[in-house]
Amino acid sequence: MIIAVMSKSAIVIGSGFSGLSAAAYLAKQGFRVKVFEKNSQFGGRARVFEEDGFKFDMGPSWYWMPEVFEKFYGDFGKTTSDFYNLKRLDPSYKVFFSDKDQINLPSKLEDIYKLFESYEEGAGEKLKEFLAAAEYRYDIGMNRMVPKPSLSPLEFVDWEVINGLFKMDLFNSFRSYTDKYFKHPFLKSIIEFPILFLGATAENTPALYSMMNHADMALGTWYPEGGMHEIIKAFVQICEEFGVEMHSSSPVTKINSSGDYADSVTVNDQEHYADLIIAGADYAHVDRELLAEDAKNYNEEYWDSRTMAPSCLLYYLGVNKKIDGLLHHNLFFDESLDEHAEEIYESPQWPSKPLFYVCNPSKTDSTVAPPGQENLFILIPVATGLANDNDSIRERYFDIVLNRIEKLTSQKIRDNIIYKRTYAHSDFIQDYNAFKGNAYGLANTLDQTAILKPSIKSKKLRNLYFTGQLTVPGPGIPPSIISGKIVAKEAAKEALCVH
Ligand SMILES: Cc1cc2nc3c(=O)[nH]c(=O)nc-3n(C[C@H](O)[C@H](O)[C@H](O)COP(=O)(O)OP(=O)(O)OC[C@H]3O[C@@H](n4cnc5c(N)ncnc54)[C@H](O)[C@@H]3O)c2cc1C
Numbered sequence: 001m002i003i004a005v006m007s008k009s010a011i012v013i014g015s016g017f018s019g020l021s022a023a024a025y026l027a028k029q030g031f032r033v034k035v036f037e038k039n040s041q042f043g044g045r046a047r048v049f050e051e052d053g054f055k056f057d058m059g060p061s062w063y064w065m066p067e068v069f070e071k072f073y074g075d076f077g078k079t080t081s082d083f084y085n086l087k088r089l090d091p092s093y094k095v096f097f098s099d100k101d102q103i104n105l106p107s108k109l110e111d112i113y114k115l116f117e118s119y120e121e122g123a124g125e126k127l128k129e130f131l132a133a134a135e136y137r138y139d140i141g142m143n144r145m146v147p148k149p150s151l152s153p154l155e156f157v158d159w160e161v162i163n164g165l166f167k168m169d170l171f172n173s174f175r176s177y178t179d180k181y182f183k184h185p186f187l188k189s190i191i192e193f194p195i196l197f198l199g200a201t202a203e204n205t206p207a208l209y210s211m212m213n214h215a216d217m218a219l220g221t222w223y224p225e226g227g228m229h230e231i232i233k234a235f236v237q238i239c240e241e242f243g244v245e246m247h248s249s250s251p252v253t254k255i256n257s258s259g260d261y262a263d264s265v266t267v268n269d270q271e272h273y274a275d276l277i278i279a280g281a282d283y284a285h286v287d288r289e290l291l292a293e294d295a296k297n298y299n300e301e302y303w304d305s306r307t308m309a310p311s312c313l314l315y316y317l318g319v320n321k322k323i324d325g326l327l328h329h330n331l332f333f334d335e336s337l338d339e340h341a342e343e344i345y346e347s348p349q350w351p352s353k354p355l356f357y358v359c360n361p362s363k364t365d366s367t368v369a370p371p372g373q374e375n376l377f378i379l380i381p382v383a384t385g386l387a388n389d390n391d392s393i394r395e396r397y398f399d400i401v402l403n404r405i406e407k408l409t410s411q412k413i414r415d416n417i418i419y420k421r422t423y424a425h426s427d428f429i430q431d432y433n434a435f436k437g438n439a440y441g442l443a444n445t446l447d448q449t450a451i452l453k454p455s456i457k458s459k460k461l462r463n464l465y466f467t468g469q470l471t472v473p474g475p476g477i478p479p480s481i482i483s484g485k486i487v488a489k490e491a492a493k494e495a496l497c498v499h
Contacts, residue, residue, distance in 0.1 A: 016044025021484025199309025
Protein backbone atom coordinates (compact mmCIF):
# COMPACT_ATOMS: atom_id res chain seq x y z
CA MET A 1 0.00 0.00 0.00
CA ILE A 2 2.69 2.46 0.96
CA ILE A 3 4.62 1.74 -2.26
CA ALA A 4 1.52 2.55 -4.31
CA VAL A 5 1.36 6.08 -2.92
CA MET A 6 5.10 6.71 -2.54
CA SER A 7 5.18 9.18 -5.37
CA LYS A 8 1.90 10.90 -4.48
CA SER A 9 1.81 14.36 -3.02
CA ALA A 10 -0.66 16.25 -0.86
CA ILE A 11 -1.13 19.86 0.12
CA VAL A 12 -2.84 20.73 3.39
CA ILE A 13 -4.26 24.24 3.80
CA GLY A 14 -4.06 25.39 7.42
CA SER A 15 -2.16 24.16 10.46
CA GLY A 16 -4.92 23.83 13.07
CA PHE A 17 -5.43 20.48 14.77
CA SER A 18 -7.36 19.09 11.82
CA GLY A 19 -4.78 20.13 9.23
CA LEU A 20 -1.85 18.84 11.30
CA SER A 21 -3.65 15.57 11.97
CA ALA A 22 -4.46 15.07 8.27
CA ALA A 23 -0.89 15.95 7.29
CA ALA A 24 0.61 13.51 9.79
CA TYR A 25 -1.63 10.60 8.73
CA LEU A 26 -1.03 11.25 5.03
CA ALA A 27 2.73 11.44 5.58
CA LYS A 28 2.58 8.17 7.51
CA GLN A 29 0.91 6.58 4.47
CA GLY A 30 3.80 7.66 2.27
CA PHE A 31 2.52 10.94 0.81
CA ARG A 32 4.88 13.87 0.30
CA VAL A 33 2.99 16.50 2.26
CA LYS A 34 3.23 20.28 2.38
CA VAL A 35 1.28 22.36 4.90
CA PHE A 36 0.58 26.00 4.01
CA GLU A 37 -0.44 28.18 6.95
CA LYS A 38 -1.40 31.83 6.55
CA ASN A 39 -0.17 32.90 10.01
CA SER A 40 3.43 33.15 11.15
CA GLN A 41 2.73 30.61 13.91
CA PHE A 42 1.30 27.11 13.49
CA GLY A 43 -1.69 25.92 15.51
CA GLY A 44 -4.69 27.89 14.26
CA ARG A 45 -7.09 28.68 17.09
CA ALA A 46 -4.65 27.03 19.51
CA ARG A 47 -1.86 29.59 19.03
CA VAL A 48 -0.01 31.14 21.95
CA PHE A 49 1.58 34.53 22.67
CA GLU A 50 3.94 35.79 25.34
CA GLU A 51 3.98 39.31 26.74
CA ASP A 52 5.57 40.86 29.84
CA GLY A 53 6.42 37.44 31.32
CA PHE A 54 2.90 36.02 30.75
CA LYS A 55 2.23 33.14 28.36
CA PHE A 56 -1.33 33.10 27.01
CA ASP A 57 -2.95 30.21 25.19
CA MET A 58 -5.14 32.04 22.69
CA GLY A 59 -7.96 29.53 22.30
CA PRO A 60 -8.63 26.11 23.80
CA SER A 61 -8.00 25.58 27.49
CA TRP A 62 -10.03 22.44 28.37
CA TYR A 63 -8.18 19.18 27.74
CA TRP A 64 -10.95 16.60 27.58
CA MET A 65 -10.97 13.03 26.22
CA PRO A 66 -7.27 12.36 26.84
CA GLU A 67 -7.56 8.99 25.12
CA VAL A 68 -8.11 10.71 21.75
CA PHE A 69 -4.74 12.47 22.08
CA GLU A 70 -3.08 9.27 23.29
CA LYS A 71 -4.52 7.36 20.33
CA PHE A 72 -3.14 9.97 17.94
CA TYR A 73 0.33 9.79 19.48
CA GLY A 74 0.12 5.98 19.56
CA ASP A 75 -0.58 5.90 15.81
CA PHE A 76 2.86 7.49 15.35
CA GLY A 77 4.71 5.27 17.80
CA LYS A 78 4.61 7.88 20.57
CA THR A 79 2.86 8.47 23.84
CA THR A 80 1.58 11.63 25.54
CA SER A 81 4.46 11.79 28.02
CA ASP A 82 6.94 11.97 25.12
CA PHE A 83 5.70 15.54 24.71
CA TYR A 84 4.27 16.88 27.96
CA ASN A 85 3.27 15.99 31.46
CA LEU A 86 -0.50 15.65 31.72
CA LYS A 87 -2.13 16.47 35.07
CA ARG A 88 -5.69 15.71 36.07
CA LEU A 89 -7.27 18.76 37.70
CA ASP A 90 -9.01 18.23 41.04
CA PRO A 91 -11.49 19.83 41.46
CA SER A 92 -12.21 19.82 37.74
CA TYR A 93 -13.74 23.31 37.77
CA LYS A 94 -15.72 25.80 39.80
CA VAL A 95 -19.16 27.18 39.05
CA PHE A 96 -20.25 30.52 40.51
CA PHE A 97 -24.02 30.87 40.85
CA SER A 98 -23.89 33.81 43.30
CA ASP A 99 -21.52 35.17 45.93
CA LYS A 100 -22.80 32.47 48.30
CA ASP A 101 -23.54 29.59 45.94
CA GLN A 102 -20.35 28.29 44.41
CA ILE A 103 -19.73 24.67 43.49
CA ASN A 104 -16.36 22.98 42.99
CA LEU A 105 -16.89 19.95 40.79
CA PRO A 106 -14.83 17.14 42.31
CA SER A 107 -12.85 14.84 40.05
CA LYS A 108 -14.06 11.60 41.72
CA LEU A 109 -17.43 10.31 40.56
CA GLU A 110 -18.47 9.20 44.06
CA ASP A 111 -17.94 12.76 45.26
CA ILE A 112 -19.96 14.17 42.35
CA TYR A 113 -22.85 11.84 43.23
CA LYS A 114 -22.73 13.09 46.83
CA LEU A 115 -22.63 16.68 45.64
CA PHE A 116 -25.72 16.17 43.45
CA GLU A 117 -27.52 14.43 46.31
CA SER A 118 -26.79 17.36 48.61
CA TYR A 119 -28.72 19.68 46.25
CA GLU A 120 -31.63 17.41 45.37
CA GLU A 121 -32.86 14.25 47.02
CA GLY A 122 -32.33 11.27 44.74
CA ALA A 123 -30.13 13.24 42.32
CA GLY A 124 -27.05 11.19 43.22
CA GLU A 125 -28.71 7.97 42.01
CA LYS A 126 -30.21 9.78 39.03
CA LEU A 127 -26.77 11.03 38.04
CA LYS A 128 -25.42 7.47 38.18
CA GLU A 129 -28.19 6.39 35.81
CA PHE A 130 -27.67 9.44 33.59
CA LEU A 131 -23.93 8.83 33.36
CA ALA A 132 -24.35 5.12 32.63
CA ALA A 133 -26.45 6.11 29.59
CA ALA A 134 -23.92 8.84 28.73
CA GLU A 135 -21.10 6.27 28.80
CA TYR A 136 -23.05 4.01 26.44
CA ARG A 137 -23.56 6.95 24.06
CA TYR A 138 -19.91 7.86 24.33
CA ASP A 139 -18.81 4.32 23.45
CA ILE A 140 -21.16 3.95 20.49
CA GLY A 141 -20.63 7.58 19.45
CA MET A 142 -16.84 7.58 19.61
CA ASN A 143 -16.29 4.07 18.28
CA ARG A 144 -19.11 3.60 15.76
CA MET A 145 -20.32 7.01 14.63
CA VAL A 146 -17.69 9.71 15.06
CA PRO A 147 -15.01 7.91 12.96
CA LYS A 148 -17.38 7.69 9.94
CA PRO A 149 -16.70 9.98 6.97
CA SER A 150 -20.48 10.60 6.80
CA LEU A 151 -20.52 10.51 3.01
CA SER A 152 -23.56 8.24 2.88
CA PRO A 153 -26.35 7.20 5.24
CA LEU A 154 -25.43 3.59 4.39
CA GLU A 155 -22.36 3.93 6.59
CA PHE A 156 -24.71 3.90 9.55
CA VAL A 157 -26.49 0.72 8.48
CA ASP A 158 -24.97 -1.38 11.18
CA TRP A 159 -27.18 -3.16 13.69
CA GLU A 160 -25.30 -1.87 16.69
CA VAL A 161 -25.40 1.71 15.46
CA ILE A 162 -29.10 1.59 14.55
CA ASN A 163 -29.92 -0.01 17.86
CA GLY A 164 -27.70 2.61 19.47
CA LEU A 165 -29.46 5.48 17.68
CA PHE A 166 -32.71 4.52 19.35
CA LYS A 167 -31.14 3.98 22.73
CA MET A 168 -29.37 7.29 22.32
CA ASP A 169 -32.57 9.33 21.91
CA LEU A 170 -30.96 10.91 18.89
CA PHE A 171 -34.21 12.61 18.01
CA ASN A 172 -34.94 13.91 21.50
CA SER A 173 -33.65 17.24 22.66
CA PHE A 174 -30.95 17.43 25.29
CA ARG A 175 -33.21 19.67 27.41
CA SER A 176 -36.23 17.36 27.47
CA TYR A 177 -33.95 14.43 28.15
CA THR A 178 -32.10 16.02 31.09
CA ASP A 179 -35.35 17.47 32.52
CA LYS A 180 -36.37 13.89 33.24
CA TYR A 181 -33.41 13.51 35.55
CA PHE A 182 -32.80 16.78 37.39
CA LYS A 183 -34.88 19.65 38.74
CA HIS A 184 -32.44 21.83 40.66
CA PRO A 185 -31.30 24.76 38.49
CA PHE A 186 -27.65 24.48 39.60
CA LEU A 187 -27.50 20.80 38.68
CA LYS A 188 -29.19 21.45 35.36
CA SER A 189 -26.66 24.18 34.55
CA ILE A 190 -23.73 21.88 35.34
CA ILE A 191 -25.21 19.20 33.09
CA GLU A 192 -25.96 21.63 30.26
CA PHE A 193 -22.75 23.65 30.27
CA PRO A 194 -20.70 21.39 27.94
CA ILE A 195 -23.23 21.79 25.13
CA LEU A 196 -23.52 25.58 25.36
CA PHE A 197 -20.04 25.69 23.88
CA LEU A 198 -20.86 23.04 21.28
CA GLY A 199 -23.02 25.57 19.64
CA ALA A 200 -26.73 25.23 20.22
CA THR A 201 -29.41 25.63 22.83
CA ALA A 202 -30.23 22.63 24.98
CA GLU A 203 -33.58 22.46 23.14
CA ASN A 204 -31.84 22.16 19.78
CA THR A 205 -29.08 19.77 20.71
CA PRO A 206 -29.69 16.03 20.34
CA ALA A 207 -29.67 14.08 23.61
CA LEU A 208 -26.83 12.07 22.05
CA TYR A 209 -24.49 14.80 23.28
CA SER A 210 -24.95 13.73 26.88
CA MET A 211 -21.84 11.77 25.90
CA MET A 212 -20.06 15.03 26.73
CA ASN A 213 -21.15 14.65 30.36
CA HIS A 214 -19.34 11.33 30.43
CA ALA A 215 -16.26 13.11 29.05
CA ASP A 216 -16.63 15.84 31.69
CA MET A 217 -17.43 13.85 34.82
CA ALA A 218 -16.03 10.37 34.24
CA LEU A 219 -13.02 10.98 31.98
CA GLY A 220 -12.03 14.24 33.65
CA THR A 221 -10.43 17.59 32.97
CA TRP A 222 -6.68 17.55 32.31
CA TYR A 223 -3.92 20.05 31.73
CA PRO A 224 -0.70 19.69 29.73
CA GLU A 225 2.08 21.36 31.71
CA GLY A 226 3.42 24.35 29.81
CA GLY A 227 -0.02 25.06 28.33
CA MET A 228 -2.29 23.91 25.53
CA HIS A 229 0.07 25.02 22.80
CA GLU A 230 2.38 22.17 23.89
CA ILE A 231 -0.07 19.91 22.05
CA ILE A 232 0.45 21.87 18.83
CA LYS A 233 4.22 21.61 19.27
CA ALA A 234 3.83 17.84 19.64
CA PHE A 235 1.73 17.62 16.46
CA VAL A 236 4.20 19.74 14.47
CA GLN A 237 7.08 17.59 15.74
CA ILE A 238 5.32 14.43 14.56
CA CYS A 239 4.57 15.99 11.17
CA GLU A 240 8.21 16.99 10.75
CA GLU A 241 9.49 13.60 11.86
CA PHE A 242 7.33 12.05 9.15
CA GLY A 243 8.76 14.42 6.56
CA VAL A 244 5.94 17.00 6.26
CA GLU A 245 7.18 20.34 4.87
CA MET A 246 5.72 23.04 7.09
CA HIS A 247 5.28 26.55 5.62
CA SER A 248 4.14 29.43 7.83
CA SER A 249 3.19 32.93 6.57
CA SER A 250 1.89 31.18 3.45
CA PRO A 251 -1.75 32.08 2.80
CA VAL A 252 -3.42 30.12 0.04
CA THR A 253 -5.24 32.63 -2.15
CA LYS A 254 -6.69 30.26 -4.76
CA ILE A 255 -7.35 26.60 -5.47
CA ASN A 256 -6.83 26.16 -9.22
CA SER A 257 -8.86 23.52 -10.97
CA SER A 258 -9.51 22.12 -14.42
CA GLY A 259 -12.56 19.98 -15.07
CA ASP A 260 -13.18 17.85 -12.01
CA TYR A 261 -9.62 18.07 -10.74
CA ALA A 262 -7.91 20.46 -8.30
CA ASP A 263 -4.48 21.00 -9.86
CA SER A 264 -2.74 23.38 -7.52
CA VAL A 265 -2.93 26.12 -4.92
CA THR A 266 -1.61 29.65 -5.24
CA VAL A 267 0.56 30.81 -2.35
CA ASN A 268 2.35 34.16 -2.42
CA ASP A 269 1.79 34.31 -6.22
CA GLN A 270 3.35 30.88 -6.80
CA GLU A 271 1.53 27.75 -7.87
CA HIS A 272 2.10 24.53 -5.93
CA TYR A 273 0.88 21.27 -7.46
CA ALA A 274 -0.26 18.13 -5.68
CA ASP A 275 -2.29 14.96 -6.23
CA LEU A 276 -4.49 15.73 -3.25
CA ILE A 277 -5.63 18.96 -1.65
CA ILE A 278 -6.95 18.95 1.89
CA ALA A 279 -8.57 22.16 3.10
CA GLY A 280 -8.13 22.51 6.86
CA ALA A 281 -8.88 26.25 6.83
CA ASP A 282 -12.46 27.30 7.69
CA TYR A 283 -14.63 25.38 5.23
CA ALA A 284 -16.80 28.38 4.34
CA HIS A 285 -13.74 30.51 3.54
CA VAL A 286 -12.31 27.84 1.23
CA ASP A 287 -15.63 27.20 -0.48
CA ARG A 288 -16.65 30.84 -0.86
CA GLU A 289 -13.28 32.52 -1.43
CA LEU A 290 -10.66 30.08 -2.74
CA LEU A 291 -12.64 28.09 -5.31
CA ALA A 292 -13.82 29.10 -8.78
CA GLU A 293 -17.57 29.60 -9.13
CA ASP A 294 -18.16 26.22 -10.79
CA ALA A 295 -16.02 24.38 -8.23
CA LYS A 296 -17.86 25.49 -5.10
CA ASN A 297 -19.55 22.84 -2.98
CA TYR A 298 -22.34 25.07 -1.66
CA ASN A 299 -23.97 28.37 -2.51
CA GLU A 300 -24.31 31.53 -0.39
CA GLU A 301 -27.82 30.59 0.73
CA TYR A 302 -26.53 27.34 2.11
CA TRP A 303 -23.79 29.03 4.11
CA ASP A 304 -26.10 31.78 5.33
CA SER A 305 -28.59 29.27 6.62
CA ARG A 306 -26.04 27.27 8.67
CA THR A 307 -26.23 27.56 12.45
CA MET A 308 -22.77 28.55 13.52
CA ALA A 309 -21.33 27.70 16.93
CA PRO A 310 -20.61 30.87 18.92
CA SER A 311 -17.94 33.46 18.47
CA CYS A 312 -16.18 34.75 21.59
CA LEU A 313 -15.22 37.98 23.20
CA LEU A 314 -11.88 37.29 24.90
CA TYR A 315 -9.66 39.11 27.37
CA TYR A 316 -6.08 38.08 28.13
CA LEU A 317 -5.02 39.67 31.42
CA GLY A 318 -1.81 39.78 33.43
CA VAL A 319 -2.43 40.58 37.10
CA ASN A 320 0.40 41.59 39.46
CA LYS A 321 -0.92 39.83 42.55
CA LYS A 322 -2.38 36.45 43.51
CA ILE A 323 -6.17 36.12 43.22
CA ASP A 324 -8.24 34.27 45.82
CA GLY A 325 -11.26 32.14 45.15
CA LEU A 326 -10.59 31.10 41.56
CA LEU A 327 -9.60 27.64 40.37
CA HIS A 328 -7.91 26.82 37.06
CA HIS A 329 -11.35 26.69 35.32
CA ASN A 330 -14.23 28.90 36.51
CA LEU A 331 -17.73 29.24 35.07
CA PHE A 332 -19.70 32.35 35.99
CA PHE A 333 -23.29 31.17 35.79
CA ASP A 334 -24.75 33.87 38.01
CA GLU A 335 -27.13 34.95 35.23
CA SER A 336 -29.67 33.02 33.17
CA LEU A 337 -28.16 30.35 30.91
CA ASP A 338 -31.33 30.27 28.80
CA GLU A 339 -31.40 34.01 28.24
CA HIS A 340 -27.77 34.08 27.16
CA ALA A 341 -28.22 31.02 24.92
CA GLU A 342 -31.25 32.73 23.34
CA GLU A 343 -29.13 35.81 22.54
CA ILE A 344 -26.46 33.63 20.95
CA TYR A 345 -28.60 31.30 18.87
CA GLU A 346 -32.23 32.37 18.57
CA SER A 347 -32.13 36.16 18.30
CA PRO A 348 -28.44 36.97 17.83
CA GLN A 349 -27.38 40.12 19.67
CA TRP A 350 -24.76 41.32 22.12
CA PRO A 351 -25.77 39.59 25.37
CA SER A 352 -27.67 41.58 28.00
CA LYS A 353 -26.36 39.57 30.95
CA PRO A 354 -23.61 37.31 29.70
CA LEU A 355 -22.42 34.11 31.28
CA PHE A 356 -18.68 33.80 31.00
CA TYR A 357 -15.70 31.57 31.69
CA VAL A 358 -12.43 32.48 33.39
CA CYS A 359 -9.31 30.38 32.95
CA ASN A 360 -6.61 30.97 35.55
CA PRO A 361 -3.87 28.56 34.41
CA SER A 362 -1.24 30.10 36.72
CA LYS A 363 -3.10 28.28 39.52
CA THR A 364 -1.67 25.05 38.08
CA ASP A 365 1.33 26.11 36.04
CA SER A 366 4.07 28.43 37.29
CA THR A 367 5.48 28.89 33.77
CA VAL A 368 2.55 30.98 32.48
CA ALA A 369 2.98 34.02 34.76
CA PRO A 370 5.83 35.67 36.68
CA PRO A 371 6.12 34.60 40.36
CA GLY A 372 3.38 36.05 42.57
CA GLN A 373 1.27 37.08 39.55
CA GLU A 374 -1.73 35.59 37.72
CA ASN A 375 -2.60 34.81 34.13
CA LEU A 376 -6.33 35.25 33.39
CA PHE A 377 -8.21 34.41 30.23
CA ILE A 378 -11.85 35.52 30.15
CA LEU A 379 -14.22 34.18 27.52
CA ILE A 380 -17.75 35.39 26.79
CA PRO A 381 -19.53 33.25 24.18
CA VAL A 382 -21.39 35.56 21.75
CA ALA A 383 -23.40 35.16 18.56
CA THR A 384 -21.53 35.09 15.26
CA GLY A 385 -21.89 37.86 12.70
CA LEU A 386 -22.66 40.68 15.16
CA ALA A 387 -22.02 44.24 14.02
CA ASN A 388 -20.21 46.80 16.18
CA ASP A 389 -17.27 44.74 17.32
CA ASN A 390 -15.43 47.85 18.48
CA ASP A 391 -13.38 49.11 21.43
CA SER A 392 -16.33 50.61 23.21
CA ILE A 393 -18.31 47.33 23.13
CA ARG A 394 -15.25 45.40 24.27
CA GLU A 395 -14.72 47.86 27.16
CA ARG A 396 -18.37 47.73 28.14
CA TYR A 397 -18.26 43.94 28.53
CA PHE A 398 -14.89 44.13 30.23
CA ASP A 399 -16.45 46.30 32.94
CA ILE A 400 -19.41 43.96 33.29
CA VAL A 401 -17.32 40.81 33.73
CA LEU A 402 -14.67 42.38 35.91
CA ASN A 403 -17.29 43.83 38.27
CA ARG A 404 -18.86 40.40 38.57
CA ILE A 405 -15.55 38.60 39.16
CA GLU A 406 -14.65 41.18 41.83
CA LYS A 407 -18.05 40.88 43.47
CA LEU A 408 -18.26 37.09 43.41
CA THR A 409 -14.70 36.56 44.63
CA SER A 410 -14.90 39.52 47.08
CA GLN A 411 -11.70 41.29 46.06
CA LYS A 412 -10.40 44.14 43.90
CA ILE A 413 -8.51 43.15 40.78
CA ARG A 414 -8.90 46.10 38.39
CA ASP A 415 -5.99 48.19 39.67
CA ASN A 416 -3.65 45.20 39.56
CA ILE A 417 -4.10 44.50 35.84
CA ILE A 418 -0.73 45.17 34.24
CA TYR A 419 -1.37 43.56 30.86
CA LYS A 420 -4.57 43.44 28.81
CA ARG A 421 -5.41 42.35 25.29
CA THR A 422 -8.87 41.84 23.83
CA TYR A 423 -9.87 39.55 20.96
CA ALA A 424 -13.24 39.12 19.17
CA HIS A 425 -15.13 38.68 15.87
CA SER A 426 -12.95 40.89 13.70
CA ASP A 427 -9.79 39.19 15.00
CA PHE A 428 -11.21 35.74 14.22
CA ILE A 429 -11.97 36.92 10.70
CA GLN A 430 -8.62 38.58 10.18
CA ASP A 431 -6.50 35.82 11.75
CA TYR A 432 -8.35 32.68 10.63
CA ASN A 433 -10.69 33.74 7.81
CA ALA A 434 -13.44 32.63 10.18
CA PHE A 435 -16.91 32.68 8.62
CA LYS A 436 -18.99 35.33 10.46
CA GLY A 437 -16.20 35.49 13.05
CA ASN A 438 -17.00 32.05 14.45
CA ALA A 439 -14.74 30.68 17.17
CA TYR A 440 -15.96 27.07 17.28
CA GLY A 441 -17.07 26.29 13.75
CA LEU A 442 -20.47 24.83 13.01
CA ALA A 443 -23.07 24.10 15.69
CA ASN A 444 -23.89 20.48 16.54
CA THR A 445 -27.63 20.79 15.98
CA LEU A 446 -29.78 17.83 15.00
CA ASP A 447 -29.98 18.98 11.38
CA GLN A 448 -26.22 19.54 11.28
CA THR A 449 -25.10 16.16 12.55
CA ALA A 450 -23.14 13.45 10.65
CA ILE A 451 -24.25 13.27 6.97
CA LEU A 452 -26.06 16.60 7.42
CA LYS A 453 -22.81 18.52 8.00
CA PRO A 454 -20.90 20.08 5.08
CA SER A 455 -19.30 17.12 3.31
CA ILE A 456 -15.64 16.21 3.75
CA LYS A 457 -15.48 15.52 0.01
CA SER A 458 -15.86 18.07 -2.73
CA LYS A 459 -18.80 17.32 -5.02
CA LYS A 460 -17.03 19.04 -7.93
CA LEU A 461 -13.31 18.25 -7.59
CA ARG A 462 -12.53 14.61 -6.95
CA ASN A 463 -9.16 15.20 -5.26
CA LEU A 464 -10.30 18.00 -2.91
CA TYR A 465 -11.28 17.21 0.69
CA PHE A 466 -12.27 19.31 3.69
CA THR A 467 -11.39 18.82 7.32
CA GLY A 468 -11.84 20.76 10.57
CA GLN A 469 -14.47 22.05 12.90
CA LEU A 470 -17.03 22.98 10.19
CA THR A 471 -17.32 19.41 8.98
CA VAL A 472 -17.54 15.99 10.67
CA PRO A 473 -17.40 15.21 13.50
CA GLY A 474 -17.59 18.84 14.77
CA PRO A 475 -16.03 21.50 16.98
CA GLY A 476 -13.41 20.92 19.68
CA ILE A 477 -9.85 19.63 19.65
CA PRO A 478 -10.63 15.89 19.85
CA PRO A 479 -13.15 16.05 16.97
CA SER A 480 -10.69 18.12 14.90
CA ILE A 481 -7.96 15.51 15.41
CA ILE A 482 -10.40 12.76 14.40
CA SER A 483 -11.56 14.83 11.41
CA GLY A 484 -7.98 14.96 10.09
CA LYS A 485 -7.64 11.21 10.44
CA ILE A 486 -10.94 10.48 8.68
CA VAL A 487 -10.07 12.76 5.79
CA ALA A 488 -6.55 11.39 5.39
CA LYS A 489 -8.00 7.89 5.09
CA GLU A 490 -10.70 8.84 2.57
CA ALA A 491 -8.40 11.04 0.51
CA ALA A 492 -5.72 8.36 0.34
CA LYS A 493 -8.31 6.02 -1.25
CA GLU A 494 -8.90 8.66 -3.93
CA ALA A 495 -5.20 9.06 -4.58
CA LEU A 496 -4.84 5.32 -5.13
CA CYS A 497 -7.25 5.53 -8.08
CA VAL A 498 -5.53 5.84 -11.44
CA HIS A 499 -6.16 9.24 -13.07
C1 LIG B 1 -11.47 30.78 22.25
C2 LIG B 1 -11.61 29.32 21.96
C3 LIG B 1 -11.68 28.42 23.01
C4 LIG B 1 -11.79 27.06 22.73
N1 LIG B 1 -11.79 26.19 23.77
C5 LIG B 1 -11.70 24.86 23.54
C6 LIG B 1 -11.41 23.97 24.60
O1 LIG B 1 -11.24 24.41 25.74
N2 LIG B 1 -11.29 22.65 24.31
C7 LIG B 1 -11.44 22.16 23.04
O2 LIG B 1 -11.34 20.94 22.83
N3 LIG B 1 -11.70 23.01 22.00
C8 LIG B 1 -11.80 24.34 22.23
N4 LIG B 1 -11.98 25.22 21.20
C9 LIG B 1 -12.22 24.68 19.85
C10 LIG B 1 -10.93 24.21 19.19
O3 LIG B 1 -9.90 25.12 19.44
C11 LIG B 1 -11.17 24.10 17.70
O4 LIG B 1 -12.30 23.26 17.47
C12 LIG B 1 -9.99 23.53 16.93
O5 LIG B 1 -8.79 24.09 17.36
C13 LIG B 1 -10.24 23.80 15.45
O6 LIG B 1 -9.21 23.28 14.68
P1 LIG B 1 -9.31 23.42 13.09
O7 LIG B 1 -8.11 22.73 12.55
O8 LIG B 1 -10.63 22.98 12.60
O9 LIG B 1 -9.29 25.00 12.79
P2 LIG B 1 -8.20 26.13 13.05
O10 LIG B 1 -7.51 25.92 14.34
O11 LIG B 1 -8.85 27.44 12.86
O12 LIG B 1 -7.15 25.92 11.88
C14 LIG B 1 -7.38 26.42 10.59
C15 LIG B 1 -6.08 27.04 10.13
O13 LIG B 1 -6.23 27.45 8.77
C16 LIG B 1 -5.51 28.67 8.60
N5 LIG B 1 -6.00 29.34 7.39
C17 LIG B 1 -7.17 30.01 7.21
N6 LIG B 1 -7.25 30.45 5.94
C18 LIG B 1 -6.10 30.07 5.32
C19 LIG B 1 -5.60 30.24 4.01
N7 LIG B 1 -6.31 30.87 3.06
N8 LIG B 1 -4.38 29.73 3.72
C20 LIG B 1 -3.65 29.07 4.67
N9 LIG B 1 -4.07 28.89 5.92
C21 LIG B 1 -5.31 29.37 6.24
C22 LIG B 1 -5.81 29.42 9.86
O14 LIG B 1 -4.88 30.46 10.08
C23 LIG B 1 -5.69 28.29 10.90
O15 LIG B 1 -4.36 28.18 11.36
C24 LIG B 1 -11.86 26.59 21.40
C25 LIG B 1 -11.80 27.50 20.34
C26 LIG B 1 -11.65 28.84 20.62
C27 LIG B 1 -11.55 29.80 19.48
